[in-house]
Amino acid sequence: GSVSDMLSRPKPWSKLTQKGREPFIRMQLWLNGELGQGVLPVQGQQQGPVLHSVTSLQDPLQQGCVSSESTPKTSASCSPAPESPMSSSESVKSLTELVQQPCPPIEASKDGKPPEPSDPPASDSQPTTPLPLSGHSALSIQELVAMSPELDTYGITKRVKEVLTDNNLGQRLFGETILGLTQGSVSDLLARPKPWHKLSLKGREPFVRMQLWLNDPNNVEKLMDMKRMEKKAYMKRRHSSVSDSQPCEPPSVGTEYSQGASPQPQHQLKKPRVVLAPEEKEALKRAYQQKPYPSPKTIEDLATQLNLKTSTVINWFHNYRSRIRRELFIEEIQAGSQGQAGASDSPSARSGRAAPSSEGDSCDGVEATEGPGSADTTEEPKSQGEAEREEVPRPAEQTEPPPSGTPGPDDARDDDHEGGPVEGPGPLPSPATATATATATATAAPAAPEDAATSAAAAAAAAPGEGPAARSSAPPPSSSSSSSSAPRRPSSLQSLFGLPEAAGARDSRDNPLRKKKAANLNSIIHRLEKAASREEPIEWEF
């Protein structure tokens, strides 16, 4: 049915979403019989039926870089493909295999950045984030991404991590040479991979690259080589700088910031990074619990009360929402894998229970530890974390499941006050919600919805010791928030892939069964919430 519809009523390219474009790309490939080559021929002229949309295929591909106009392959166009379009998962294999060509990453890395001639070959000094794939390959990657069937992002990251650690290869090296990402991004990616279906095309790219890299039999050696080369270069630099009796820093810095002006002003221009004090975070979290989507006014209030820039508050909410959301994805997966595999070992140990609590980590320092008193008694500490986690979907569920199907955010917005945020016996009084509420109330009585957030924030902020003052020194918050100073280590990472030990190590008496149940519960709750808020046809698999 979809095919019929698509063939008879193709939308113009510009009207298509990324997802919507995919079938057209596939069709184009198929028409050109190039499926197996991973090279999307850019056509000057469309051929064949589908083409209103297909023509514009060029855009996305061209940006990839390759010489679009000159692409000679056009001619090949209509030879039917050997196989039907990417029907099966093995398709990816063939696709990926084909891109396994000799390490484009490493070599390409030097010249790899096509559009960025900007940096004078920073000499060997800085391994400036090279584009992992040369122009051509980069294009292929895009195609691959577009055509790739679902990949197991967790499995991929797990394997990558294994390979990296086994071979003592660093994230930085891997990221810069293979993925074209910085260390922090790599770390994040490996630790909290999103499920494939939640990723945008762009977001899928690193995973495809990882997959390709994993498929490359020489992957490790190549990276090792790279490592050696780097080391050499480093030594060389060091050596020369020493002999020049010049401080080695300046030069490199100079090249780095070469673009303009003297290093001096550069330095000044650099904004110092804002570091929120624990109590500020606490306050923001509380505010979040009240209103995940605060109105501009609330944001403003928060900012004043905490003595932060409004942009900082806005950013914080954005980041917090999105990070919490991510944790949820992970949890979902965990729950899922636990559910069906029962046994922990399944693909990846995502079972580790700590992961979610990690959420607490990354997004919340509070619950990482056990709650105040009740403490570890079994679930408590966890539910604390859950509380936060569950908030994610809250926006949607906070109010009645929008009859209209209005998407979440608006519901939770505090402009549309009432709905009595937390308090409101939401349609889904999850345990998490309960705890969340508890947490919130613990410190600040949820007053009028509108003020709740800010008042909570105020309470928290006021307590420890004046906002800004406290900032840098970050004295641990008052009693109640003592939790925030909790050790943040046992993070989701370990739990994610390191599994049993992650959870176990921390709280050996945690009954695994309970954990499973809890995870499952979470999953259910999450699904319910989702369902309530709209989106995705739900597949209930409790």
Add this chain to the structure above:
DNA sequence: TTGCAGTCAATATC
């Protein structure tokens, strides 16, 4: 305009 995804890069932690 607003929210989000994806990143970077500074900083914290191990």
Add this chain to the structure above:
DNA sequence: GATATTGACTGCAA
């Protein structure tokens, strides 16, 4: 020194 965290930024879509 490697890895994790997180505030900020960019680009895109609704």
